[in-house]
Amino acid sequence: MTALSIDAERLIGRIRELGEIGRDGDGRLTRLAGSDADKAGRDRFVAWLRQAGLAVAIDRVGNIFGIWASTDNADKKPILIGSHIDTVIDAGIFDGCYGVLSGLAVIEALQAAGFIPARPIAVAAFTNEEGVRYAPDMLGSLVHAGGLSTEAALAISGTDGTQLGAELARIGYAGAQEPGFLKPHAYVELHIEQGPVLEREGLRIGAVENLQGISWQRVTIDGEANHAGTTPMSMRRDAGHAAARVITFLRDEARGSNSPTVATVGCMRFEPDAINVIPSRAGFTVDLRDPDEQRLTAAEAALSGYLDELAAAEQVTITVERLARFAPVAFDRTIVELIEDAARTHGLAARRMTSGAGHDAQMIARVAPSAMIFVPSIGGISHSPRERTNDADLIAGATVLLDVVARLAAAE
Amino acid sequence: MTALSIDAERLIGRIRELGEIGRDGDGRLTRLAGSDADKAGRDRFVAWLRQAGLAVAIDRVGNIFGIWASTDNADKKPILIGSHIDTVIDAGIFDGCYGVLSGLAVIEALQAAGFIPARPIAVAAFTNEEGVRYAPDMLGSLVHAGGLSTEAALAISGTDGTQLGAELARIGYAGAQEPGFLKPHAYVELHIEQGPVLEREGLRIGAVENLQGISWQRVTIDGEANHAGTTPMSMRRDAGHAAARVITFLRDEARGSNSPTVATVGCMRFEPDAINVIPSRAGFTVDLRDPDEQRLTAAEAALSGYLDELAAAEQVTITVERLARFAPVAFDRTIVELIEDAARTHGLAARRMTSGAGHDAQMIARVAPSAMIFVPSIGGISHSPRERTNDADLIAGATVLLDVVARLAAAE
Incomplete structure (x- = not known):
């Protein structure tokens, strides 16, 4: 096996490419769950999953999974990396998408290095995390974790009077899998901080130990x-x-x-x-x-x-x-320590921290050991076209994710 | 000359009658300046002026004057009693209308008693006091006092895009008189308090000495x-x-x-x-x-x-x-003392007070000695269908107005 490393150019390129999908005439980025723009973003993501040779599975609430499994490990619970690719109105390009595309980049890096995982590794894009069109937010991960029935979720009416189930069918993402079919051994989510703490303290990595x-x-x-x-x-x-x-x-x-x-x-x-x-x-x-x-x-x-x-x-x-x-969510201590270790290994200044925002990880934490990795948000800004994270920080975060997933997937 | 007294039944009856004009399907009273409802209210008022044998004059901004003059006193400046008959949206029936109709009742009481005034006595209804449809409020009295040109007033655009001048012409109240044609010797305005002070202190009459x-x-x-x-x-x-x-x-x-x-x-x-x-x-x-x-x-x-x-x-x-x-307006001390005297004569507990609201009197005070008389508002409520004043207080106020006007009109 050769050294593990993220293909920085490809990851940054994909974040930007996905960030161009769903722009209106004024250049505003909006990909609400179940919309035509969401379909276009999903199609691009699924094409990248297939390029990487992953098995693509879509569940009934539209959650997308790209699964890297082998005959040797297919009976094991997978390591799941996830986040979301839906956006708010007039969004930035990093919120959610960064974590999903980094998950894919991690799998590709492991494949390129000839890494042989003891368990399958999967990347997920959960439906309607932002909750702008359909309430509640974090809907796809909530259903995945069994916190809301599939029927109830599909019947939800949106702010525009549409029904989530009908819209998913319309855009071709009402999948066949029963939500929750994939039971993770562990879950890791990489995300921009959406707050000012890391930048203010001059740190590169947040090891997120809990969620408010x-x-x-x-x-x-x-x-x-x-x-x-x-x-x-x-x-x-x-x-x-x-x-x-x-x-x-x-x-x-x-x-x-x-x-x-x-x-x-x-x-x-x-x-x-x-x-x-x-x-x-x-x-x-x-x-x-x-x-x-x-x-x-x-x-x-x-x-x-x-x-x-x-x-x-x-x-x-x-x-x-x-x-x-x-209620507050406490993340898994072992994974948080793995994140701190990985940051230390790469010489990245890190701290434990609390997530102030809600994330899919809080839902998946109900059913599997979970934790999150944060990278700095410039000026603490998110949910805005001014949302920014330096390329170097994006790659640092993906590198920490890669190390953590490699450690989790190496062990039985 | 027989004893002076207000025809209580007629005054209360007219306040109620005018208060029925301009009600919508839900029973809400609204007579915005220049509207069809305003026209209907004005028509009724003018009919009452003519019944009383008064000369009716309408100026270019729609201010209505009912003038009681004789060949003996026509060369003298008149005593003017005024207020307004436009309303807010979902209004009560007393604000403004009470003062205007009491002014007419005072003239009728003087006529009935065989009173021979040394000066003409006139009652005015000023246009657009409330300012709901056209800004500024107190528009008609402001123009009368020379504070705004007639041309500028007529060109004002309303909240509904209409022009005051066009609306006055449409409802037949773009009069021929030049605003300010009637120069008062003194001005008195009777009004509900629109505040809680008189009721709280158990008083019947406010002698309004200034305006905030x-x-x-x-x-x-x-x-x-x-x-x-x-x-x-x-x-x-x-x-x-x-x-x-x-x-x-x-x-x-x-x-x-x-x-x-x-x-x-x-x-x-x-x-x-x-x-x-x-x-x-x-x-x-x-x-x-x-x-x-x-x-x-x-x-x-x-x-x-x-x-x-x-x-x-x-x-x-x-x-x-x-x-x-x-800036605050100080009313005329002599008239304020006449109001206090009249209240005392009739055994009505009174106090000097400040008007917290704006009134036409503050505009006319620019060009003539002016003062106001307040009567209690139950609960201090106004600009509401719950606006109320007891009949006895309404008649007490009109009686004080009658005495004050008789004193002002008796002297050369």
């Missing part, structure tokens, strides 16, 4: 609309002001502690939304995240307690609707 | 959109959070002082307005009011200073656009 728990709530505050000129400050029941207090409370709580809890109010609406009327209603969302379930629960409780105080103090009515709740 | 200055600004805060999960709290440039700080600053400033300054943030928009994205932009309005010009200027300066601090502390960019600025 997420709590999404919608808060509605009802006060009383009144004339902005004639209502003394002391007599107001101002829903907008109460909403502002919640935002400053969340920030002050976060600043006043050493915990990694993050709190975001991303959506906000005032009613009646008139310059000279005291808001009768303010509706907003609260996104709380923490890698520790106990701390996340404590943050939710602190908010809830504050809302009770606020309702009394400001004479407003506050209702809370839970939109989503995911 | 108004400062309207639009504030735009630009930060940086980032992932809600992956961006540590310490690295955020959160425009929504900065906007919330401005709201709490304004409230804390108002609470920490004894000044009557009121501050309202009525409109708010976050961008991109997504649950899992830190807002890159927050745009909101600030409505500041104070009856004292110095204090209003100080409140504006305090806000401006805070915005500078905030921009530095939160690393955001803040731009401010001035939308409107009116």
Whole structure:
């Protein structure tokens, strides 16, 4: 066996080539799950899988698998490398695609080196990770892990009124395999960080040891609309002001502690939304995240307690609707250590870290030992055409993935 | 001359009758300036003016005047009573209409009592006071006072793309008189308070001695959109959070002082307005009011200073656009004292007060001694179908108006 190495030029070239598929007249990249653009991206990916001599399997929710197996190892559970190739609207070219194409590049590198794996190695592109067209996000991996039935998934209606099942059939990706047919021995996902931590600390590799728990709530505050000129400050029941207090409370709580809890109010609406009327209603969302379930629960409780105080103090009515709740995910310690080892071997400065975003890995972690590798995102930017990672970092990440997969696939 | 008294039944009946004109299929009352509903309301009012034997004059911006003059007093400047009969969308029946119809009731009461005025007495309904369809509000009285040219007013485009001049012509209320043709000796406007003060204090009459200055600004805060999960709290440039700080600053400033300054943030928009994205932009309005010009200027300066601090502390960019600025208006002391006297005579508990809302009186105050009379608004509510004033308070207010006008019209 010769030395293992990623074909850097081919990997970067494919990332760019896939990144040109699904651009509109203004040059905006959008490949929503089940769309014509998604079909074009899938077709290109499947062609590359076939070029590499992999067996292509597509399951009923459209998850694509390229499998490298031999008669000697076909009875073993495979090492699975995965991510997604669907995108948000006006996307960058790295989110998801980088991990999928690196998975293929890893298999090709192993093949080129004459590596003989003890287990099959497969690369997966999971359907509808972004969740822009169909909710929930991470749908394909969720179904693969048994968290949602295939029938329920196929029946989901999209934001445009389409049905996922019908759209997959239309674009030729309603496959024959039963979701979950491929049971991995281990799962590794390589992804851009989508945050600023690695760049800020001058590091090349993140060994992702866990994934934050997420709590999404919608808060509605009802006060009383009144004339902005004639209502003394002391007599107001101002829903907008109460909403502002919640935002400053969340920030002050976060600043006043050493915990990694993050709190975001991303959506906000005032009613009646008139310059000279005291808001009768303010509706907003609260996104709380923490890698520790106990701390996340404590943050939710602190908010809830504050809302009770606020309702009394400001004479407003506050209702809370839970939109989503995911417990934190702890990744597999052995794989995380393999990632750290691999980074060290290649002289790449690394740290353990937490994923703030959701990823397919959190779903597959339900059914197999899993972990993730992060590379730096310039400026922490993602979900934007300004999403960037240096070529050298892209290759460094794929090289770490290659080493980790080789180690995992060498052992029985 | 017999004793002066308002025909209560007729006044209340007309307020209700006018309040039925312009209702939609759902029973919502809307008479926007220049609309078919406005025409129907104007036609009814003009019919009542003619029934009372008044000379009807309509000026080029559609202001309607009912004039009671005799050959003995026609050379004198008239006492003018006025307000408006246009409404907001889904309005109550009292705002404006109460003052106009009470003005007519006062003239009828004087006529019925055989009162011989030393000057003409006129009642006016000014065009587009509410400003819902055409900006600015208080348009008809502004033009009457010479604050806006007739040509400019007629050329104003509405929210629905119509032109005020064309709409007035279409409904038959583009009159022949030159705006400002009627130069009042004094102006009195009777209006519902639209605030909670009189009701809270158990008073029947407000002798309005001044009208708050108004400062309207639009504030735009630009930060940086980032992932809600992956961006540590310490690295955020959160425009929504900065906007919330401005709201709490304004409230804390108002609470920490004894000044009557009121501050309202009525409109708010976050961008991109997504649950899992830190807002890159927050745009909101600030409505500041104070009856004292110095204090209003100080409140504006305090806000401006805070915005500078905030921009530095939160690393955001803040731009401010001035939308409107009116200096406070002081009403005529002699007329205010006449109102207090009249209330006292009738055993009506009264206080001097400040108008928090804008009214036609503030425009006419530019060209004639002016003042206003307020009656209680139940719950302080206006611009709403829930706008209410007790019949007894409506008649009390009209009675005070009658006394004041009789005193003003008796003297040379």
